[in-house]
Amino acid sequence: MKVELRVNGQNRLADVEPRKTLLDTLRENLLLNGVHAGCEHGVCGACTVLVDGEAVRSCLMFAVQADGYDITTIEGLAPAPGELSVLQDAFCETHGLQCGYCTPGMILAAHALLQHNLEPTREDIVEAISGNICRCTGYGQIIEAVQFAADRLRKANTPRIVAELE
Amino acid sequence: MKPAPFDYIRPDSLAETCALLAGDEDARVIAGGQTLVPMLAMRLARPAKLIDILRLPELAGIREQSGVVIVGATTRQAQAERDPVIRASVPMLALVLPWVGHPPTRNRGTIGGSVAHADPAAEIPLVTVTLGAEIMLATPQGPASMPANDFFTGPMETAIRHGECISAIKFPVWPHRRVGAGFAEVSARRSDFAFVAAAAQVALDDQGRCLNVALGIGGVGDRPMRLDVGSLVGTMLDSASVIEAVNAGSADIDANSDLHASAAYRRRVARALCIRALEQARRNTSAKSAGSAR
Numbered sequence: 001m002k003v004e005l006r007v008n009g010q011n012r013l014a015d016v017e018p019r020k021t022l023l024d025t026l027r028e029n030l031l032l033n034g035v036h037a038g039c040e041h042g043v044c045g046a047c048t049v050l051v052d053g054e055a056v057r058s059c060l061m062f063a064v065q066a067d068g069y070d071i072t073t074i075e076g077l078a079p080a081p082g083e084l085s086v087l088q089d090a091f092c093e094t095h096g097l098q099c100g101y102c103t104p105g106m107i108l109a110a111h112a113l114l115q116h117n118l119e120p121t122r123e124d125i126v127e128a129i130s131g132n133i134c135r136c137t138g139y140g141q142i143i144e145a146v147q148f149a150a151d152r153l154r155k156a157n158t159p160r161i162v163a164e165l166e
Numbered sequence: 167m168k169p170a171p172f173d174y175i176r177p178d179s180l181a182e183t184c185a186l187l188a189g190d191e192d193a194r195v196i197a198g199g200q201t202l203v204p205m206l207a208m209r210l211a212r213p214a215k216l217i218d219i220l221r222l223p224e225l226a227g228i229r230e231q232s233g234v235v236i237v238g239a240t241t242r243q244a245q246a247e248r249d250p251v252i253r254a255s256v257p258m259l260a261l262v263l264p265w266v267g268h269p270p271t272r273n274r275g276t277i278g279g280s281v282a283h284a285d286p287a288a289e290i291p292l293v294t295v296t297l298g299a300e301i302m303l304a305t306p307q308g309p310a311s312m313p314a315n316d317f318f319t320g321p322m323e324t325a326i327r328h329g330e331c332i333s334a335i336k337f338p339v340w341p342h343r344r345v346g347a348g349f350a351e352v353s354a355r356r357s358d359f360a361f362v363a364a365a366a367q368v369a370l371d372d373q374g375r376c377l378n379v380a381l382g383i384g385g386v387g388d389r390p391m392r393l394d395v396g397s398l399v400g401t402m403l404d405s406a407s408v409i410e411a412v413n414a415g416s417a418d419i420d421a422n423s424d425l426h427a428s429a430a431y432r433r434r435v436a437r438a439l440c441i442r443a444l445e446q447a448r449r450n451t452s453a454k455s456a457g458s459a460r
Contacts, residue, residue, distance in 0.1 A: 001174065018171075018216070019172055040168075041167055041203075041207045042200065042203065042271065045268075045270065051273070055270040055273060056270050057270050057274075060199055060204065060271070060274065061199060062174065062199075062203075065174075065199070065220070109270065112269075127264075130268050130356065130357060131268025131269060131271065
């Protein structure tokens with residue numbers, strides 16, 4: 001089946017079997033390898049992407065279901081080639097990653113949180129990344145990274161529109 | 167972890183959906199897919215056709231009318247969790263939704279999908295049975311409905327027939343001024359399916375006397391169960407009355423044993439969680455809304 005996907009602001013065409021997940025389509029057809037394949041059945045969160053701005057597991061969605069949505073992968077977060085988003089930079093700064101396998105999913109889940117809440121409590125952050133497993137046991141620094149990014153974004157000079165989820 | 171091949175169809179109407187389902191024994195409905203896709207990936211399910219109902223406009227949305235809140239089958243769990251109508255009018259549902267999966271699965275997972283899968287430990291089916299909700303169905307003969315208590319027939323088994331599809335869930339709205347809900351569960355980790363869960367909703371008069379009460383448990387037997395604690399009506403929900411009513415109401419419940427917990431453990435925990443849920447429900451009546459989830 002032919003499917004037209006909007007990924008990181010660009011329209012992309014893919015010819016896929018209906019059984020092909022959005023995860024495999026992003027990786028194999030569109031070569032967006034920042035989307036990581038972990039458990040492939042919805043447990044680990046490594047494959048998290050944003051669908052219309054909300055964190056979603058791309059292994060639990062078929063590509064044929066994904067037309068018409070705005071899909072964002074980790075490749076779509078940086079403002080320009082060679083740069084990092086504030087949140088990505090915060091992960092580096094606080095050592096919020098070790099092996100890096102869970103990192104794209106963690107960052108996208110946290111990004112979705114910060115889109116509508118720039119003053120998250122520790123509980124808000126824990127809840128937002130509760131579906132993402134890190135096996136280097138780096139949760140402490142990951143939470144620190146999100147708090148650090150939220151703090152920087154609050155103090156940023158450029159006004160930021162906080163999206164209303166309601 | 168790759169599903170077996172299937173055909174994918176996205177019908178334009180509910181009538182077409184029923185016709186497609188009726189025309190093929192091996193066709194299954196997909197909406198949010200948060201339970202079905204893992205089953206496909208593990209090849210526990212191998213449907214020949216997936217009928218995608220997620221974008222049918224008539225199936226989405228939440229509306230309140232004359233004593234009920236009607237939640238469309240494809241309403242996302244995340245949307246229901248944030249909905250002010252559900253928070254104000256069906257406090258028990260509002261209270262359990264943060265316990266359903268994780269934020270990313272709630273962003274895709276639907277209210278109707280959770281009911282259709284009928285996991286005995288799932289929170290949304292527990293609420294439907296405890297509150298006495300109606301499951302609204304689209305059938306080849308037209309709309310139909312069924313009490314939630316008749317809908318769940320066993321673990322992952324429902325009374326839904328070939329060619330039928332859940333269209334909405336109709337939750338009763340309690341008319342009382344002071345209504346509160348409580349919920350407690352025991353699981354291996356948060357967001358995993360519960361070994362035991364208990365949900366309660368109570369209505370009190372101005373003096374704190376109980377006017378109405380509903381109590382149910384999930385994860386204990388083959389399907390969610392409502393327990394009879396009608397003897398609490400007229401009491402102040404003091405702990406002696408609560409303990410006595412819970413003990414009487416849970417005296418002869420069926421409990422399953424498995425790898426995670428023995429039947430005796432489940433019965434014991436069920437009683438403890440029922441008491442906890444009722445006490446939380448009583449405390450939450452002081453607030454106008456559902457109160458906090460944790």
